[in-house]
Amino acid sequence: MAERKRIKILMAMPALENHTRGLFTVSSMLRDAGMEVVLVGNELPERIIEATIQEDADAVGISTYCGSPIVFGEDLLKAAEEKGIKDRTVFVMGGIFPPQDEPKLEEMGFSGVFPPGPRSTREKIVACIENSVSIKRSANR
Amino acid sequence: MGQEKTTKEILEERLGGEERLPLYNPEALKAIEKEFENWKDTKVREKDRRDWEVTPRTVLGSEIPRKLTYTPLDVADLDYMKDLGFSGEEPFTRGIHANMYRGRTFTMRPLPGAGTPEEMNQRWKFLIEQGATGINVALDLPSVQMFDSDEPEARGHVAVVGVPACCVEDWEVAYKDIPIDKISSSIITHYPRNTAMLLPMYLVMAERRGIPWDKLPGSVQNDIVMENLVRGAIEYIPPKDDFRVQCDNIEFIRKEVPQWNYITLNGYNLREAGTSGVTEMAVAMANGVAILEEMKRRGYDADWTGERIAFFWAFANDFFEEVAKNRAMRRLWYKIMKYRFGAKNPRSMWMRTHIQTSGVSLFREEPINNIIRAAYHALAAVLTGTQSLHVDCLDEAFSVPSEKTLLPSVRTQQILEQETQVTQVVDPLAGSFYVEAMTNELEKRVLDELTEVEKMGGIAEAIASGQLHYKIAGYIERENRMIEKGEIKVVSRNIYPTKEPEPEIEVSVYRPEVDRAERERLARIRDTRDNEKASNCLNALKEACKRGDNVTYYTLEAARANATEGEMRRVFTEAFGMWKPPM
Numbered sequence: 001m002a003e004r005k006r007i008k009i010l011m012a013m014p015a016l017e018n019h020t021r022g023l024f025t026v027s028s029m030l031r032d033a034g035m036e037v038v039l040v041g042n043e044l045p046e047r048i049i050e051a052t053i054q055e056d057a058d059a060v061g062i063s064t065y066c067g068s069p070i071v072f073g074e075d076l077l078k079a080a081e082e083k084g085i086k087d088r089t090v091f092v093m094g095g096i097f098p099p100q101d102e103p104k105l106e107e108m109g110f111s112g113v114f115p116p117g118p119r120s121t122r123e124k125i126v127a128c129i130e131n132s133v134s135i136k137r138s139a140n141r
Numbered sequence: 142m143g144q145e146k147t148t149k150e151i152l153e154e155r156l157g158g159e160e161r162l163p164l165y166n167p168e169a170l171k172a173i174e175k176e177f178e179n180w181k182d183t184k185v186r187e188k189d190r191r192d193w194e195v196t197p198r199t200v201l202g203s204e205i206p207r208k209l210t211y212t213p214l215d216v217a218d219l220d221y222m223k224d225l226g227f228s229g230e231e232p233f234t235r236g237i238h239a240n241m242y243r244g245r246t247f248t249m250r251p252l253p254g255a256g257t258p259e260e261m262n263q264r265w266k267f268l269i270e271q272g273a274t275g276i277n278v279a280l281d282l283p284s285v286q287m288f289d290s291d292e293p294e295a296r297g298h299v300a301v302v303g304v305p306a307c308c309v310e311d312w313e314v315a316y317k318d319i320p321i322d323k324i325s326s327s328i329i330t331h332y333p334r335n336t337a338m339l340l341p342m343y344l345v346m347a348e349r350r351g352i353p354w355d356k357l358p359g360s361v362q363n364d365i366v367m368e369n370l371v372r373g374a375i376e377y378i379p380p381k382d383d384f385r386v387q388c389d390n391i392e393f394i395r396k397e398v399p400q401w402n403y404i405t406l407n408g409y410n411l412r413e414a415g416t417s418g419v420t421e422m423a424v425a426m427a428n429g430v431a432i433l434e435e436m437k438r439r440g441y442d443a444d445w446t447g448e449r450i451a452f453f454w455a456f457a458n459d460f461f462e463e464v465a466k467n468r469a470m471r472r473l474w475y476k477i478m479k480y481r482f483g484a485k486n487p488r489s490m491w492m493r494t495h496i497q498t499s500g501v502s503l504f505r506e507e508p509i510n511n512i513i514r515a516a517y518h519a520l521a522a523v524l525t526g527t528q529s530l531h532v533d534c535l536d537e538a539f540s541v542p543s544e545k546t547l548l549p550s551v552r553t554q555q556i557l558e559q560e561t562q563v564t565q566v567v568d569p570l571a572g573s574f575y576v577e578a579m580t581n582e583l584e585k586r587v588l589d590e591l592t593e594v595e596k597m598g599g600i601a602e603a604i605a606s607g608q609l610h611y612k613i614a615g616y617i618e619r620e621n622r623m624i625e626k627g628e629i630k631v632v633s634r635n636i637y638p639t640k641e642p643e644p645e646i647e648v649s650v651y652r653p654e655v656d657r658a659e660r661e662r663l664a665r666i667r668d669t670r671d672n673e674k675a676s677n678c679l680n681a682l683k684e685a686c687k688r689g690d691n692v693t694y695y696t697l698e699a700a701r702a703n704a705t706e707g708e709m710r711r712v713f714t715e716a717f718g719m720w721k722p723p724m
Contacts, residue, residue, distance in 0.1 A: 071297030
């Protein structure tokens with residue numbers, strides 16, 4: 001099968017998250033970088049994974065503000081594992097969370113964790129997603 | 142809206158022909174003009190003459206061009222009594238009370254954090270013992286978004302950013318032994334729909350304790366802009382129906398809970414979602430105008446509806462714009478109430494404000510700098526005569542603020558009030574050529590943007606069509622680019638970048654045992670209540686939604702029957718159908 005060049009990424013938030021600014025900001029950055037962005041918005045973890053399968057997306061981006069990134073991250077990756085897409089899908093998360101949550105999120109399987117600030121520039125977010133997708137694509141070829 | 146003419150046209154008709162008494166003498170102005178040109182040509186550098194006007198670029202800015210200096214020529218037709226007057230008198234530009242802070246200083250309204258109903262009860266009692274006369278009720282995310290603590294969507298969110306309050310018993314526990322006839326509660330409901338569910342629960346709690354509703358002081362937000370424009374959510378109802386719920390709440394509260402403030406027209410969250418101060422004010426005004434029209438249609442005059450309307454603004458970095466903004470809005474709201482709606486009671490012409498300093502203007506790098514930023518925002522708010530203030534905490538870019546960071550936020554206000562003496566003199570920046578020129582400019586720009594929203598068909602239609610959503614999205618994208626390019630300067634990020642490591646931050650975390658306790662509470666309620674009665678009340682609510690009756694009387698009956706917030710939400714969605722914002 002010919003390798004797809006354009007990255008397809010699903011952008012979502014926890015079901016009850018009410019802050020939208022991060023999701024819209026990063027979605028427009030990724031579109032500018034040439035990615036195909038599917039804006040899912042608020043959803044339950046299982047539904048996000050179902051949508052990822054349906055859309056055959058390479059990556060999932062989560063925006064969170066109002067707490068509990070760890071609980072949500074665990075639920076999301078568990079659902080991905082159960083549906084058998086964890087190994088071939090790239091997961092990244094951005095938003096407002098304390099520094100101590102970052103290593104935990106990376107350990108559970110997020111390829112990139114982006115708090116506001118200089119570690120989360122447009123270039124760094126795009127590069128992280130591109131590299132991670134290309135690694136996963138070649139591993140799963 | 143059924144209104145042919147825009148607010149701007151109506152005001153121009155009513156006020157356009159009025160005779161004016163200019164403060165400045167024309168001969169003096171002529172002399173100043175001559176000297177000014179001479180000074181500009183001989184004393185000002187050529188580069189500064191060329192760039193006479195610069196456009197400030199700030200986070201959440203309006204990009205109103207600024208001259209190098211302002212003179213009487215910029216406010217040449219100022220009519221003191223018509224444009225400014227005295228504080229406590231029309232047009233209220235200088236403040237809504239004659240003595241302003243000498244009579245009563247601004248209310249300091251810190252947010253008291255998060256926890257279970259039992260924990261918040263202890264916390265509020267502690268605050269009351271310390272002298273608090275009012276409490277802020279911050280709800281947890283499920284209660285804000287109208288989900289019960291035991292719905293799958295709520296997992297991980299129970300009691301994290303506020304208190305769970307999805308059934309009457311939650312309210313009973315949280316308010317146990319708190320004298321609700323003396324202590325005012327600002328219940329941060331945000332939306333019309335959750336106001337319709339949660340305020341009745343509070344009232345049922347009062348009823349069960351034998352406290353009459355006309356003794357209850359407090360406020361709710363109840364704002365369609367929050368529910369259908371600003372927030373992210375898994376389900377929405379159509380804007381026109383939500384607008385109706387907003388007005389049903391106003392009607393219900395005005396009649397049944399007479400001391401209660403039934404709406405806060407919220408600019409803050411719209412601004413923070415990503416927009417200028419001008420749009421912030423114009424959208425809140427557009428909602429206010431639409432409410433007054435709808436209430437008029439229902440048979441209530443402007444004084445009946447207008448008396449307890451309050452506003453909520455964000456104050457951000459562009460200091461003089463923020464100062465001018467509150468003054469401009471006081472004058473404009475007065476004109477709208479008096480000349481468009483015919484209000485007679487001065488109280489209903491007052492634009493009363495709560496101001497919160499801007500959270501989006503705070504950054505993660507060197508968080509202690511955020512205390513300094515917020516102090517400037519707070520200074521602007523106080524100089525402009527706000528009734529109530531909340532100063533954001535330094536850890537805003539890390540998490541929901543902790544108890545530890547609340548202290549400097551309260552101290553910022555106390556230092557302003559007790560040490561700086563800025564509260565002694567009413568409207569201290571009045572008369573500055575710059576401030577008065579900016580006040581005029583802001584009033585004009587807000588009125589123009591209000592006209593835009595009115596031409597979109599009014600607030601509900603402007604939201605339904607997605608035009609305001611796109612405006613926000615465009616603003617955020619552009620602002621982000623300007624920060625990236627360094628056009629908007631952020632100290633310690635894109636200018637003088639930081640070398641400091643990120644600090645450890647204390648955060649409120651999800652506790653599974655709390656989640657469990659809330660689930661058990663709800664399970665017990667559903668087990669022990671009269672389920673047939675609850676279900677009948679929910680059916681009656683659904684019929685009322687469809688029939689067009691005031692829904693808040695029906696959510697009240699549902700609350701009396703111990704129906705939960707999630708159950709009521711589903712009824713609203715079934716009755717009105719789902720709506721998705723056009724993004």
